[in-house]
Amino acid sequence: KAGVTQTPRYLIKTRGQQVTLSCSPISGHRSVSWYQQTPGQGLQFLFEYFSETQRNKGNFPGRFSGRQFSNSRSEMNVSTLELGDSALYLCASSPGQGPQPQHFGDGTRLSIL
């Protein structure tokens, strides 16, 4: 079974630009969650999608948005990038119901210049 795939692995952007990150979950998984990891911080929850609907949202500004497609693939978009958005962005998939472990991708390392 293929794992969770995130693209791209690395990205360099400048302030004010926007970026879209992609996540392909494990086949059959309907839930995709997105997390941000910055130095000194734990994994901060961004949002979770289940069957194309945003089911939960973390405490991030509206510049962070996402969506999920009918094949469960998910994208995350960040507009008007700020220096503080430099981080590792991880997505994780799970079946979406019940106490199941989450399966993480390798992440996208975003650097803002």
Added chain:
Amino acid sequence: ILNVEQSPQSLHVQEGDSTNFTCSFPSSNFYALHWYRWETAKSPEALFVMTLNGDEKKKGRISATLNTKEGYSYLYIKGSQPEDSATYLCAFTNSGYSTLTFGKGTMLLVSP
């Protein structure tokens, strides 16, 4: 805001030592407690998902216990090996949805 605390922040042990870490979480509205291992340059790997008070889980030399009434979980590593070096994360959820609140992790370094 849910608060998940892990201690210690980091730990350096010698090969063969046994060690343990603590995860504290809200004791109300408990649904599940997750443990993950995150090795450098890799993605977090699920170790355990625990749901019942008093639950104990084991995977090789690693085991975990859960106390939902007082809001803590312990992770034990018996006979640490250099390949156990990683950051160990716990995460709490208060619902059947997939939203996890993570602690900041315990960074373990095992020297040969």
